[in-house]
Amino acid sequence: MMNLEIKEMTCAHIEEIARLEKECFSSPWSEDGLKAELNNNFARFFVAFSGEKVAGYIGSHNVLGEVYITNVAVFPEFRRNGVGKALVEFLVNEMKSENAEFVTLEVRKSNQNAISLYEKCGFEKVGERKKFYEKPTEDAILMTYFIK
Ligand SMILES: CC(C)(COP(=O)(O)OP(=O)(O)OC[C@H]1O[C@@H](n2cnc3c(N)ncnc32)[C@H](O)[C@@H]1OP(=O)(O)O)[C@@H](O)C(=O)NCCC(=O)NCCS
Numbered sequence: 001m002m003n004l005e006i007k008e009m010t011c012a013h014i015e016e017i018a019r020l021e022k023e024c025f026s027s028p029w030s031e032d033g034l035k036a037e038l039n040n041n042f043a044r045f046f047v048a049f050s051g052e053k054v055a056g057y058i059g060s061h062n063v064l065g066e067v068y069i070t071n072v073a074v075f076p077e078f079r080r081n082g083v084g085k086a087l088v089e090f091l092v093n094e095m096k097s098e099n100a101e102f103v104t105l106e107v108r109k110s111n112q113n114a115i116s117l118y119e120k121c122g123f124e125k126v127g128e129r130k131k132f133y134e135k136p137t138e139d140a141i142l143m144t145y146f147i148k
Contacts, residue, residue, distance in 0.1 A: 002050055002081050006090045009045035009057065011038060016054045017047065024073040026135040046090060048074075048083050058087040060095075060103070067095045069105035072114070084114075088121040092145055101148050106140035108133055118143045 009017065014034050021028035037043040037059065045059045056074035060067055069091070074083045095103055106129060107114045115125075123143040132140035 002055075002078075002083075004055065004083060004086055005049045006046050006086065007049065009034075009038070009047050009059075011035070013047050013054060013057075014038075017057050020054065020057065020073050020075055021071070023075065025071075029071065044091070044094065046087060046094075048087050050078060050083075055081075056083045056087055058091050060091055062095065062098065062100060065099065065101040067091075067100045067103040069103060072105075072117075084117045085120060088117065092121065092147075096147055102144050102146050104142065104144040106132060106142055109139045109141055115141060115143070121145065 014031050017034055018029065018031040021034075034045075037045055040061070042061045042063050043059070044062060045057065047057045048055045054075070055078040056072070058072045059070040061070060069088075072084060072087060092103055103123075104126075105118070105123070107118065109128070123145045125141055126144045127142040129140040129142060131137050
Protein backbone atom coordinates (compact mmCIF):
# COMPACT_ATOMS: atom_id res chain seq x y z
CA MET A 1 0.00 0.00 0.00
CA MET A 2 1.42 3.38 -0.97
CA ASN A 3 1.85 6.37 1.30
CA LEU A 4 -1.36 8.37 1.10
CA GLU A 5 -2.57 11.58 2.65
CA ILE A 6 -6.28 12.45 2.65
CA LYS A 7 -7.28 16.11 2.87
CA GLU A 8 -10.47 18.12 2.54
CA MET A 9 -11.00 19.39 -1.03
CA THR A 10 -10.19 23.08 -1.57
CA CYS A 11 -10.27 25.49 -4.51
CA ALA A 12 -6.69 24.51 -5.34
CA HIS A 13 -7.73 20.92 -6.19
CA ILE A 14 -10.70 21.63 -8.45
CA GLU A 15 -8.89 21.71 -11.80
CA GLU A 16 -7.20 18.36 -11.22
CA ILE A 17 -10.39 16.73 -9.96
CA ALA A 18 -12.34 17.96 -12.99
CA ARG A 19 -9.64 16.32 -15.15
CA LEU A 20 -10.08 13.09 -13.14
CA GLU A 21 -13.87 13.26 -13.62
CA LYS A 22 -13.37 13.57 -17.41
CA GLU A 23 -11.07 10.56 -17.45
CA CYS A 24 -13.52 8.40 -15.52
CA PHE A 25 -17.10 9.28 -16.44
CA SER A 26 -19.26 9.81 -19.54
CA SER A 27 -21.13 12.63 -17.75
CA PRO A 28 -18.33 14.22 -15.71
CA TRP A 29 -18.80 16.93 -13.11
CA SER A 30 -17.55 20.31 -14.35
CA GLU A 31 -15.18 22.65 -12.51
CA ASP A 32 -18.16 24.89 -11.72
CA GLY A 33 -20.14 21.97 -10.35
CA LEU A 34 -17.23 20.96 -8.12
CA LYS A 35 -16.61 24.56 -7.03
CA ALA A 36 -20.24 24.92 -5.94
CA GLU A 37 -19.65 22.10 -3.44
CA LEU A 38 -17.07 24.23 -1.60
CA ASN A 39 -19.95 26.48 -0.49
CA ASN A 40 -22.42 23.66 0.19
CA ASN A 41 -22.76 23.09 3.96
CA PHE A 42 -24.02 19.54 3.38
CA ALA A 43 -20.99 18.59 1.25
CA ARG A 44 -17.81 16.84 2.40
CA PHE A 45 -15.31 16.21 -0.39
CA PHE A 46 -11.91 14.60 0.23
CA VAL A 47 -8.82 14.25 -1.93
CA ALA A 48 -6.17 11.50 -1.65
CA PHE A 49 -2.59 12.57 -2.33
CA SER A 50 0.45 10.49 -3.15
CA GLY A 51 3.15 13.04 -2.46
CA GLU A 52 2.14 16.18 -4.36
CA LYS A 53 -0.02 14.29 -6.82
CA VAL A 54 -3.80 13.88 -6.67
CA ALA A 55 -4.45 10.12 -6.74
CA GLY A 56 -8.22 10.17 -6.27
CA TYR A 57 -11.19 11.79 -4.60
CA ILE A 58 -14.53 11.11 -2.92
CA GLY A 59 -17.56 13.39 -2.67
CA SER A 60 -20.50 13.18 -0.29
CA HIS A 61 -23.58 14.97 0.99
CA ASN A 62 -24.71 14.55 4.59
CA VAL A 63 -28.35 15.55 4.97
CA LEU A 64 -29.52 15.06 8.56
CA GLY A 65 -27.38 11.97 9.07
CA GLU A 66 -28.26 10.36 5.74
CA VAL A 67 -25.05 10.38 3.75
CA TYR A 68 -24.98 10.08 -0.02
CA ILE A 69 -21.71 9.40 -1.87
CA THR A 70 -21.82 11.48 -5.06
CA ASN A 71 -18.65 10.07 -6.60
CA VAL A 72 -15.47 8.11 -6.08
CA ALA A 73 -12.66 8.15 -8.64
CA VAL A 74 -9.00 7.20 -8.79
CA PHE A 75 -6.59 8.07 -11.62
CA PRO A 76 -5.80 4.95 -13.69
CA GLU A 77 -2.08 5.03 -12.78
CA PHE A 78 -2.94 4.87 -9.06
CA ARG A 79 -5.58 2.11 -9.20
CA ARG A 80 -5.31 -1.23 -7.38
CA ASN A 81 -3.21 0.33 -4.65
CA GLY A 82 -5.90 0.72 -2.02
CA VAL A 83 -6.65 4.40 -2.77
CA GLY A 84 -10.38 3.82 -3.41
CA LYS A 85 -10.69 1.73 -0.25
CA ALA A 86 -8.80 4.31 1.82
CA LEU A 87 -11.13 7.08 0.58
CA VAL A 88 -14.34 5.14 1.26
CA GLU A 89 -13.13 4.04 4.72
CA PHE A 90 -12.02 7.58 5.54
CA LEU A 91 -15.44 8.96 4.62
CA VAL A 92 -17.32 6.26 6.56
CA ASN A 93 -15.18 7.00 9.65
CA GLU A 94 -15.78 10.74 9.34
CA MET A 95 -19.51 10.11 9.08
CA LYS A 96 -19.45 7.77 12.09
CA SER A 97 -17.84 10.55 14.11
CA GLU A 98 -20.60 12.89 12.90
CA ASN A 99 -23.19 10.37 14.14
CA ALA A 100 -24.64 9.67 10.70
CA GLU A 101 -27.18 6.87 10.33
CA PHE A 102 -26.02 5.39 7.04
CA VAL A 103 -23.91 6.00 3.94
CA THR A 104 -25.47 5.13 0.60
CA LEU A 105 -24.63 5.27 -3.12
CA GLU A 106 -25.55 4.13 -6.60
CA VAL A 107 -23.22 2.23 -8.90
CA ARG A 108 -23.59 0.97 -12.48
CA LYS A 109 -24.64 -2.68 -12.50
CA SER A 110 -21.69 -3.56 -14.77
CA ASN A 111 -19.10 -1.76 -12.59
CA GLN A 112 -17.90 -4.89 -10.80
CA ASN A 113 -14.66 -3.24 -9.68
CA ALA A 114 -16.53 -0.54 -7.79
CA ILE A 115 -19.12 -3.01 -6.44
CA SER A 116 -16.31 -5.20 -5.00
CA LEU A 117 -14.66 -2.13 -3.52
CA TYR A 118 -17.87 -1.13 -1.71
CA GLU A 119 -18.50 -4.70 -0.54
CA LYS A 120 -14.96 -4.81 0.87
CA CYS A 121 -15.78 -1.62 2.78
CA GLY A 122 -18.90 -3.18 4.34
CA PHE A 123 -21.62 -1.88 1.99
CA GLU A 124 -24.61 -4.14 1.24
CA LYS A 125 -26.72 -4.29 -1.89
CA VAL A 126 -30.11 -2.90 -0.90
CA GLY A 127 -31.88 -2.31 -4.19
CA GLU A 128 -31.82 -1.34 -7.85
CA ARG A 129 -32.90 1.67 -9.86
CA LYS A 130 -33.95 0.75 -13.38
CA LYS A 131 -32.34 2.77 -16.20
CA PHE A 132 -30.85 5.20 -13.69
CA TYR A 133 -27.81 6.00 -15.87
CA GLU A 134 -27.43 7.49 -19.34
CA LYS A 135 -24.55 7.29 -21.83
CA PRO A 136 -25.04 4.28 -21.89
CA THR A 137 -28.43 3.57 -20.33
CA GLU A 138 -27.97 1.16 -17.42
CA ASP A 139 -29.54 0.09 -14.14
CA ALA A 140 -28.02 1.22 -10.86
CA ILE A 141 -27.33 -0.98 -7.86
CA LEU A 142 -28.06 0.75 -4.58
CA MET A 143 -25.56 0.00 -1.83
CA THR A 144 -25.66 1.09 1.81
CA TYR A 145 -23.37 1.00 4.84
CA PHE A 146 -25.49 1.00 7.99
CA ILE A 147 -23.92 2.81 10.95
CA LYS A 148 -26.81 2.66 13.41
C1 LIG B 1 -13.58 1.86 -8.71
C2 LIG B 1 -12.29 2.61 -8.36
C3 LIG B 1 -12.63 3.88 -7.59
C4 LIG B 1 -11.44 1.68 -7.45
O1 LIG B 1 -10.30 2.41 -7.01
P1 LIG B 1 -8.95 1.67 -6.59
O2 LIG B 1 -8.10 2.65 -5.89
O3 LIG B 1 -8.36 0.98 -7.76
O4 LIG B 1 -9.51 0.57 -5.57
P2 LIG B 1 -8.68 -0.23 -4.47
O5 LIG B 1 -7.27 -0.44 -4.94
O6 LIG B 1 -8.85 0.43 -3.15
O7 LIG B 1 -9.42 -1.63 -4.50
C5 LIG B 1 -10.23 -2.09 -3.44
C6 LIG B 1 -10.94 -3.36 -3.88
O8 LIG B 1 -11.86 -3.07 -4.95
C7 LIG B 1 -11.88 -4.16 -5.89
N1 LIG B 1 -11.31 -3.75 -7.19
C8 LIG B 1 -10.93 -2.48 -7.52
N2 LIG B 1 -10.46 -2.46 -8.79
C9 LIG B 1 -10.57 -3.71 -9.27
C10 LIG B 1 -10.26 -4.32 -10.54
N3 LIG B 1 -9.72 -3.61 -11.55
N4 LIG B 1 -10.51 -5.63 -10.70
C11 LIG B 1 -11.04 -6.36 -9.69
N5 LIG B 1 -11.35 -5.85 -8.45
C12 LIG B 1 -11.12 -4.54 -8.25
C13 LIG B 1 -11.01 -5.24 -5.26
O9 LIG B 1 -11.84 -6.02 -4.43
C14 LIG B 1 -10.03 -4.42 -4.46
O10 LIG B 1 -9.42 -5.10 -3.42
P3 LIG B 1 -8.03 -5.90 -3.70
O11 LIG B 1 -7.12 -4.96 -4.45
O12 LIG B 1 -7.56 -6.23 -2.33
O13 LIG B 1 -8.42 -7.08 -4.53
C15 LIG B 1 -11.45 2.92 -9.62
O14 LIG B 1 -11.32 1.76 -10.39
C16 LIG B 1 -12.05 4.01 -10.49
O15 LIG B 1 -11.78 5.20 -10.30
N6 LIG B 1 -12.87 3.61 -11.49
C17 LIG B 1 -13.50 4.56 -12.41
C18 LIG B 1 -14.52 5.43 -11.71
C19 LIG B 1 -15.60 4.61 -11.04
O16 LIG B 1 -16.11 3.65 -11.59
N7 LIG B 1 -15.99 5.05 -9.83
C20 LIG B 1 -17.07 4.43 -9.07
C21 LIG B 1 -18.35 5.10 -9.43
S1 LIG B 1 -19.71 4.47 -8.48
